[in-house]
Amino acid sequence: MINVQEIRKDFPILSRSVNGKPLVYFDNAATSQTPNQVVDVIVDYYHNYNANIHRGVHSLSQEATDKYEAARIKIQQHFNAAKSHEIIFTSGTTHGINLVANGFSALLEKGDEIIVSALEHHSNIVPWQMLCERTGAVLKVIPMTEEGTLDMVTFEAVLSEKTKLVFCNHVSNALGTINPIETIIEKAHAVGAAVLIDGAQASPHIKADVQALDVDFYVVSAHKMCGPTGAGMLYGKEAWLQKLPPYQGGGEMIAEVTFEKTTYADLPHKFEAGTPNICGGIAFGAAIDYMNSVGFDTIATYEDELLQYATEKLSTIAGLRIYGPNDHKAAVISFNIEGIHPYDMGVILDKLGIAVRTGHHCAQPIMDFYNIPGTVRASFAFYNTKEEIDILFEGVVRAKNMLS
Incomplete structure (x- = not known):
């Protein structure tokens, strides 16, 4: 069983605010955050x-x-x-x-x-x-x-x-x-x-x-x-x-x-x-x-819970399409809402403190296959929570209402 709140204490950046809102970091597929235990090793190297x-x-x-x-x-x-x-x-x-x-x-x-x-x-x-x-x-x-x-x-x-x-x-x-x-x-x-x-x-x-x-x-x-x-x-x-x-x-x-x-x-x-x-x-x-030390089996089980929860939650939004909807996935959801450019969605989510990736994700042939300019990508890590996914859901709904 993963103790997410204890793990989050190892990542001070997760406690900061962005645009006056608590940071929700869902860009882990681009770069994951770095815990104190690793930062301390870096400091120790240069200090000693x-x-x-x-x-x-x-x-x-x-x-x-x-x-x-x-x-x-x-x-x-x-x-x-x-x-x-x-x-x-x-x-x-x-x-x-x-x-x-x-x-x-x-x-x-x-x-x-x-x-x-x-x-x-x-x-x-x-x-x-x-x-x-x-x-x-x-x-x-x-x-x-x-x-x-x-x-x-x-x-x-x-x-x-x-x-x-x-x-x-x-x-x-x-x-x-x-x-x-x-x-x-x-x-x-x-x-x-x-x-x-x-x-x-x-x-x-x-x-x-x-x-x-x-x-x-x-x-x-x-x-x-x-x-x-x-x-x-x-x-x-x-x-x-x-x-x-x-x-x-x-x-x-x-x-x-x-x-x-x-x-x-x-x-x-x-x-x-x-x-x-x-x-x-x-x-x-x-x-x-x-x-x-966290354990890869523990990580996999928990991230799959996050993925399933986010998939079910986001799928209730009218006009939202998830790309690559297969059962054998890691903790990534790529989606668009009909009539809304992914960049515009990403900008509004950022104003709400939610970090996602938008664009073709250096995988342009995939976007060409679906005939789209890109997607909004939310990628999860073991230090994320279902409460953060709720914030993402509310943010997407709000952005959709603003941009529709």
Whole structure:
């Protein structure tokens, strides 16, 4: 049983006012809030052991290195990677995807095929388009359905021996759809293709086990799961990471440098050029500790209650349409009211202290599918309450009356 009021005490921002109203924060799919326990770790780093890592023999450098590498092990254990060096620290999900896409530039040939789903964030579309432009590979798409799910029949039809890579998000950021990634991974592997899963939206709700999934690459952003911005991770199977060339050149990622030739460091440093976001990596580990202290099963159960409550409540509003109305969803509701632009709705809700996201959510193909300019997206976290959903409901009704 979750004690929401106690948890909310860990997030001082939830007690502030916006436009003279108590803040109702429903933009968690964009960025979750950060608890005191993680903020304290950030402050402790800069107050007590701020130093560069791996290169120094002095005590501060060694302390920072130890804590940074301990965070890597926390992330390895959380996602159940087989080895800690299969965890690459990145600046976030986009960085991880681009790292893999850049590496495959050396492995793909003209006529090879790669597959992406129609439910992707732009960061899991654009890098693959760029990869196709560089290599001559062909990009194919798994279509979506009116319910906001993937057309798996067409996916199987598109798969072939030419397929080298398949990309899919675990959870749609725009609709909340939980995709059948286990089936996607199994089918892709059957034709010899590698699979990258974008776990940015899943990571706050689902504790992914990368070994059980048998996924080749899995990418996550810390700021989606109570951590800092500018930090994230790429999981890659050791065999694949050994095949891929480095994404960036510089310090730390080398074994030996001469003007004639450079050799590269072992994993994970091969992909971690330059001074990393040391504090961000350590804080990412602290955020994982915090979320595990709440418990992912507890989080999932409670957020599902919030989702069902909000769905039932909002569905009573005449003219309101929820997009992606399927039963297998994370805590996201994307909706519009007939005749009202989502931006206008978002502006009025903000005046009432309610933070939602409006627009295409970096998923323009989804909006084009529904022939809409965007949606209003309310995304929930384990520190939200049903009382806040009541405030959202009243705000939507009020905005509808003002704008109709």
